[in-house]
Amino acid sequence: MTDRKPVYLMTPALAWLTAFMVVPCLLILALAFFRRGIYGGIVYEFTLSNIALVFDPLYARIFLKSAGIAGLAATIAVVIGYAAAYAIASMPRKRQPILLFFAVLPFWSNYLVRTYAWIVLLNREGLIVSLARAVGFDGDLPQMLYTETAVVIGLVYNYLPFVILACYAPLSRLNPEIHEASRDLGASEWTTFRRVTLPMTVPGIATGFVFVFVLSIGNFVTPALLGGGQFQMIGNLIYDQFLTANDWPFGAALSMFLIAIMMGLLTLQTFASEKASGQQRAEVSDD
Amino acid sequence: DDLVISNWDGYMAPEALDSFTEATGNDAELVLHGTNEEIMGKLIASNGRGYDVVFVSSPFAEVLQNMGLAEQLDHERLPNLANLYPEATELAHDPGNQYSVPYTWGTTGLCYRSDLVDGQPDSWQDLLNPSDELQGKTTMLATDRWLLGAGFLAKGYSVNETDPDKLADVRNLLIEAKESLLAYDDTTFYAKLVSGEAELVHAWDGWCNYGIAENADIEYVIPREGSDLWVDTMVILKGSENKEAAYEFVNYVLDADNHRWASENILYKVPNQAAMEALDPALIEQFPNLGMTPDEMMAFEQLRNVGDAQRAYSRVVSEIKAAN
């Protein structure tokens, strides 16, 4: 019976995913093995050339570059977001939902609106520069907008609440006595954090990191607006294949590549976070 | 069912649909697309269903035709085609308006702040290899065909060039140009000019006019190496279930008054002789590029669907964007 239960909890979601994700996506991704027609469209003729093309160093470079930006954004977001989630979780319990609410509220405006607000802040004639001028600074300020930094700021900003939410979940009910036990054994707050709280909340951190990473690597609005279109994320590349170049087979091949790599990373992450958080298979069943 | 029309935002007179309804009795709905690519993707994935008339740039109209999604036009039902300039009925992408009707046309050139830029820029090199004062104050269009177009024109190649060596030349040129660029931008470049963030931008003529409207110091110039001739078209979809009304709509747009009215609202040239002749001269004064004649424009090559070479184009653009 304990065997049947998880299945029927999962069935609705799995059915949903099968109908509205697995089947449609397989149909599209299968195109990776066919040829692009001269004017776009698909010629149903088996080929591995699209797959082969993915391994061109150019795409590897783009992949690494966007993974670098996404990784940096995810790392920064995780640091800030975890700290904020930790702070929220250490506030009186009845305040916590309100704090969470206000942490996500800005993100119920609109992505473009927020991104433009950053443009207003960061541009050469923008608020930050004006402010610096107003307080008497008249040196040259480095170009902030249309740089990688701006892209990272934009990504961190927009995905920060997701990290806060992901980290808050496991932090919300940590047993305080475990924290106390560590203090009692001579650990400072910081050491306790590093050796006890942090490892126990690795699942939340990993989840938050994954959120920012996958959302960033597929983002094209922020690189376009805050990066001045000078940085190409892998998501952008895929988008271009499907829409601009009308090259679905290659878009599908790139997508498969991206999905495969991310799956690999995620499996690693699950594995690592389970090790770190002390989760283990509770028993070795004999079946 | 309502007639469903997809167009860019602000690319028709705001009341155009109401007056169409009033004039023809057909209910119509306007939905918006941000880019050619969006609406193309949507049409291809849905096999051309759901829309009756779409506004797309000419290479995309060609794709719709190639994929068999565009309606073969019955000229009988479009009497107002007669209002078009003769040149506009023989455009390279669709001679004889078999499946598309030109809505607007124009050139791609340089839009700049005459009060900030020294002298009058007159070459693509002024954009690609700007003077010291202009370093970091230029933008280029981000869409692949127009981005490459600037390079092709600077090099004196065809804007539809497919020779790999020439493509490589252009790639190198554009990668170098990237150094001095503020950003790639094909949506808000005029605003950057207005705010002064940018001083010289790669622009479509009509869109430069939006800048001129806000700041009279902004000017438009076609570099001496030339421009492309871009054409935005109306396509009736084969899958349309309201063909009657769709024809009526296209015909309605081609009406001299209506098309003029559109031009005055959106500040783009329309290929409608009757409309252009009736255009308010004051407008041409304020926005000189509205005064360009079909004759002058026909000197320029149109962007065409390049078939398999599209793969190479995409790759080159990726190389440019990935360069640092």
Place this chain on the structure above:
Amino acid sequence: MTNRSSLRFMLLILSATFAFLYIPISVLFALSFNASGLPTAWTGFSTHWYGELIANSDIIGAALNTLIVAIVSTLAATLLGTLLAIGVEIRRRKGRVLETVIFAPMIIPDIVLAIALLSFFSMLDFRMGLHTIIISHTVFNLAFVCAVVRARLKSFDWSIVEASTDLGATPPITLRRVILPVLTPAVVAGALLAFTLSIDEFIIAYFTAGSGRDSITLPMQIFSMIRFGVTPEINALAVLVMTLSVVALAISQRLNRGRLPGQ
């Protein structure tokens, strides 16, 4: 954790984070009241743009559509995703895992999912509209909810589930009366996340929307307006949305005083 200096440190972190979160918001707040509407200069206080907004039925309609999509897909995704997370964790504890399908919706590039769904729907001759956006948003939202809830479940005390079963509860009752209440903070976090994702999502919504105006969402509307930059009405709308959210929260607080989600 409760000593005073660390509390002060926590407050410091919170203030800094909230400052970061709200600085751009205050900018657009200010812009929405700027008479000229241009970000370049302050030309005086005006509620003009709010008037424009109210008069713009396209934007208001799109905003309402977005709200419908976000709410319905959040509810569906929260339900499906939470159950999925619980099921997966129970199963994982028994040693078998099927992670891939569950991660996939997060990783699949938006454009692939968008095109795949549209092709799929039109292949089946599915009528498209708000409902197809909702279906599609539920796909990725449920994966995000599932991930958040799972992060919490890793430190869940499963013995209370056994206790509940032992006391005679059927699995659905245990779910409703024990697992879900204890998971509430995580479920609320997951729902907030789903709502936030949905409210901003553009590509998938664009492709799975019907062709009429009645399934245009706010991001679709705004993205298509991008060539004019962000117009001040949109700033006004953003401010309005946030204000209404706060008002709604305050009212719900008042209605069930002291009883908050997550308690």
Place this chain on the structure above:
Amino acid sequence: MTSTLLSLANIEKRFGELRAVNGVSLDIRENEFFALLGASGSGKTTLLRMLAGFDMPSSGHILLDGHDISQVPPNHRPVNLMFQSYALFPHMTVAQNIAYGLEMEKLPRTEINERVDEMLSTIQLTHLAERKPEQLSGGQRQRVALGRALVKRPRLLLLDEPLGALDKKLRGEMQLELKHIQNTFGITFIVVTHDQEEALVMADRIAILKDGELLQCGSPHEIYEYPVNRFAADFIGVMNFLPARVDSGALRAVNGSRIAAPLPADLKPGDNALAAVRPERLRLGVADADNCLNGRISAMAYHGLDLHLHLETPVSPHPVMVRLTADAAEGHPFSVGEEVSVGWSARDTRVFTA
């Protein structure tokens, strides 16, 4: 009244390599108070979990009223478990925790309230009915766990260390209450306890587990007085062991002195053996004792009601323990180093193979 309620047939539970429960067969009778004793880690909790239905035996069968219940889910077994770790619902108050099981039975609200109130007063937590578990002391939590299981009045109640965190006073009261509930409602109890006295006093029968195996099962008197082997003898109560050898029908201690004792049949001359006698069976002086022993007091411990002497003797490498009543002790002002003689009778001596 002695019909069998529960039968365990050759139950085994493996965790990887480890056999936590290893071939246990056992019958529990209707309305019996059955105690499980065993060292920490001997498999007691694991056994209870299988009875409650949370773990499947790796092999073997569990019959309730003669029906195999291995496949019956926990919520359909007329069996309740009080968890060693309490497993209280953190989001419910004390009263809600206790009411939960009754609500599952869909009893009318008034009856639920009545029984919850009754149980609260039984476990003496009426004043804390509205508290959440995290605001309770350890013993209070344990009582909630106990109350939550008891209030269901199942046919078979499994209690994993039900009174371990309670002070003696309260434990005594709770023990009485358990007995009372058992009699009133005819519930069969299986109780894990590490408190042997509790087991000896309360249980009808006791089972001793060792490393997952059933060592001995019997009445408290049997277990205490006739342990089956050295381990059982040592595990329950205190036992003095004297190494010995069987020598032509008699038992001889290491110093050669004879130990009068009933010899088990399976001991042959030349075998090594252990003579065992409980400390309370040793008396001061050797008058009419079958066995006697001289020793030097190496330590003394005051236990309130009695005094323990540790004697160094020539017959054992370990000190021999003597338990004197306070009464007896007060007659002699003992001091460490003093020599004393003690005696005991043959029938108080048990002999095990070494």
Place this chain on the structure above:
Amino acid sequence: MTSTLLSLANIEKRFGELRAVNGVSLDIRENEFFALLGASGSGKTTLLRMLAGFDMPSSGHILLDGHDISQVPPNHRPVNLMFQSYALFPHMTVAQNIAYGLEMEKLPRTEINERVDEMLSTIQLTHLAERKPEQLSGGQRQRVALGRALVKRPRLLLLDEPLGALDKKLRGEMQLELKHIQNTFGITFIVVTHDQEEALVMADRIAILKDGELLQCGSPHEIYEYPVNRFAADFIGVMNFLPARVDSGALRAVNGSRIAAPLPADLKPGDNALAAVRPERLRLGVADADNCLNGRISAMAYHGLDLHLHLETPVSPHPVMVRLTADAAEGHPFSVGEEVSVGWSARDTRVFTA
């Protein structure tokens, strides 16, 4: 060796309305083994938590070596606490849990490993060193918690029910080990236990808490033999209480019979009083007893080493309990309903105000 290590001056801890600890003043001496006894919920854990530094007293002071440590954070107090709920680190193995505190002291790795190994063998978990807590039995977890605190060898070690989940055998061994560690390393222990025997045997001094207040503090003998009031007498061990009245210098039971006992000075004629005598002080027969009592056996309980008789008597509404050694019991084959006479001496009688 009797210098004061820790002084509590009027410590109070409130949770809202509740005074969990209420004006406790206490001195703990260097190297002392101090036991805290008290009913469930009496404030024992709360007191330890204040000593460890997790909770601030609502008022009062804690002095260690004469210095007020109220503001010293837990990690800078030379004090360790073993938690009643264990609070093991779920993500660390048994060995890592134990090593943690030593790593905090930045000891060299080799020394850490050595001490961890040693501790693992002390707590008999060497074979489970690599397990995670969730794979341990209740008693095994408790031992890890104990080992983790012990291995630090602090000046003051606070143990909250350190042996509560262990079987008697292991508990005995652990008790010896605790004593041994205390002697070897000169650690001061404060142990919360609900096992009175443990407290009586091991502690140098015992404090009894009741509802957050300190009731009595003294040596085990003092506490057992001279409880300060009825509650203390009742709490430790078993006590028979006989209601009585002071009547011109003598004490009279409810049936008018005289009770020979030393009278406390503060009792005046006419006062209500309680005479108290421990069950093991009652002897069969009345030969040379100062007090005697006839009763009918209402219940008998076999406790392994002794036999408890419950007598219905005319002097008390509650049954009077008599504790006979197995030896004494085997002489008489008692049966329920039988009439017996018991006697006890005046010096074994305590008198409390009612």
